[in-house]
Amino acid sequence: MTSETAPEDAAYRLDEQVGFILRRVQQRHLGIFAAAIADLTPTQFAALAKLCERGAASQNALGRATAMDAATIKGVVDRLRSRGLVTARPDPADQRRVILTATDAGRQAFARLAPRAHEITDETLAPLTIPERLMLLALLEKLT
């Protein structure tokens, strides 16, 4: 009905959409991550980091802490376990639950990689000044 009014306001430019820009920024970040930490993916590292930070957690709880759903965290944890970075034992208080813990190897890997993770963050934000970085993080946080 209003198609004749404002003929050009309907123009859709992909390159100006947040979603598309977000995807490209994400791609660049993932590239930086992969170049700096080749043997662990960002999600695997996130899960390991949270586990080291917390000490122990059930699988689903770890998923919630790292923003992964049950199906996703399962695969991530499986791969971490098969590498010997994480172990699982049944929760005596709840037979459904599995309690996950970082192994010594997992903790060592995290300690070794944590400084590099900081460098990854730095490199991702490198095109921005310090105030710009703070501004960006504050704005992104609101979109969570």
Add this chain to the structure above:
Amino acid sequence: MTSETAPEDAAYRLDEQVGFILRRVQQRHLGIFAAAIADLTPTQFAALAKLCERGAASQNALGRATAMDAATIKGVVDRLRSRGLVTARPDPADQRRVILTATDAGRQAFARLAPRAHEITDETLAPLTIPERLMLLALLEKLT
């Protein structure tokens, strides 16, 4: 070696890392997109949009225009073709190439969905004021 100096500067807080925040923002955006446009994924819509915008393109060229590598764009185009939104014909000038074009159905789908895509962008940015949105987009653009 330097582990005793500055004991707390090594603290790694996952929730403060750009990569993690970006991933969560992306998740929220994908959720908004899926709720508004159920029958097409963001990447499929992006490819269709670029094709409507350009008129025609080879498969790899479309991939470059939408920031997808050759392997990824193939799957996306295959799904668009199997839905009848896109057609392919050989390039007479270069036998390796396939020229892609949006079908009438594809153009209609794009015309129908483009307004919704604008709403998706709006909803994604809803927590921000107008000046904040411009600031965010400008900052993200620098991280491309």
Add this chain to the structure above:
DNA sequence: CGGAATTTGTTAGTGTACAAACGATGGTGC
């Protein structure tokens, strides 16, 4: 002209990510 490098599209393999459905367990209210 002819060999080398590049481009194009394809396939296989790995790793997220989400939805949907499932069985098993745990807690709650009646």
Add this chain to the structure above:
DNA sequence: GCACCATCGTTTGTACACTAACAAATTCCG
């Protein structure tokens, strides 16, 4: 006690996203 409901972990299916390897076609360059 028991039915009801939520939670936990799992599996299946679809869809990106990237790497690596490949064949065919094209282009570049000596």
